[in-house]
Amino acid sequence: MAGRESPLLSPMISGDEAFHHSDNKERENRNGFESVLHLQDPRTENNPYLDLISTSFQERATFISHGNTARLAEDHGELNLAQICGTIASDEKLHETAYTKVVEKLFEVDPHYTVLAFANMMRKKITMPAHLIYDGRDDNLFEHFSAVARRLGVYTAKDYADILEFLVSRWKVGELAGLSGEGNKAQDFVCTLAPKIRQAR
Numbered sequence: 001m002a003g004r005e006s007p008l009l010s011p012m013i014s015g016d017e018a019f020h021h022s023d024n025k026e027r028e029n030r031n032g033f034e035s036v037l038h039l040q041d042p043r044t045e046n047n048p049y050l051d052l053i054s055t056s057f058q059e060r061a062t063f064i065s066h067g068n069t070a071r072l073a074e075d076h077g078e079l080n081l082a083q084i085c086g087t088i089a090s091d092e093k094l095h096e097t098a099y100t101k102v103v104e105k106l107f108e109v110d111p112h113y114t115v116l117a118f119a120n121m122m123r124k125k126i127t128m129p130a131h132l133i134y135d136g137r138d139d140n141l142f143e144h145f146s147a148v149a150r151r152l153g154v155y156t157a158k159d160y161a162d163i164l165e166f167l168v169s170r171w172k173v174g175e176l177a178g179l180s181g182e183g184n185k186a187q188d189f190v191c192t193l194a195p196k197i198r199q200a201r
Contacts, residue, residue, distance in 0.1 A: 049117035057126045
């Protein structure tokens with residue numbers, strides 16, 4: 001446990017102290033497990049359309065961020081780290097390809113509901129699964145991590161806009177026809193969002 005000496009390393013700990021430490025540790029482990037469960041909520045409402053769209057975005061984001069980290073590591077002579085991050089980026093690219101192909105098919109068979117789901121997900125804003133990560137000390141850990149990532153160019157608002165633009169193009173959202181009024185509004189929203197994000201930077 002952070003900030004506390006392990007009872008196995010302390011010669012002065014009593015039996016009662018060891019019991020309480022064990023109880024606290026069990027509680028910490030349980031809380032940690034619950035935190036991990038919270039990290040798994042991408043706000044997709046158990047909706048497969050939202051989930052597939054969100055995951056498509058996230059997989060491309062992790063492909064980009066790990067690729068950028070690999071390049072930074074190589075520039076600083078950390079070749080092992082560069083290789084590890086490069087391998088992860090390659091895996092994420094495979095995941096991205098799989099998920100985007102599934103969503104592409106959804107656009108073919110159910111364009112109306114899929115474009116509504118796409119707009120819904122983008123209005124919520126895509127958040128990475130680790131946005132609630134907690135180390136037991138820093139309540140704003142992910143914000144601090146994200147600030148470092150932005151400063152180093154690992155993952156930025158430009159990347160977010162680029163991913164959105166990539167998916168709009170990949171899924172040919174701008175070419176959808178025969179949508180309802182609601183569908184047309186969703187189509188317009190996602191097709192014009194990337195430039196707005198860039199202007200707001």
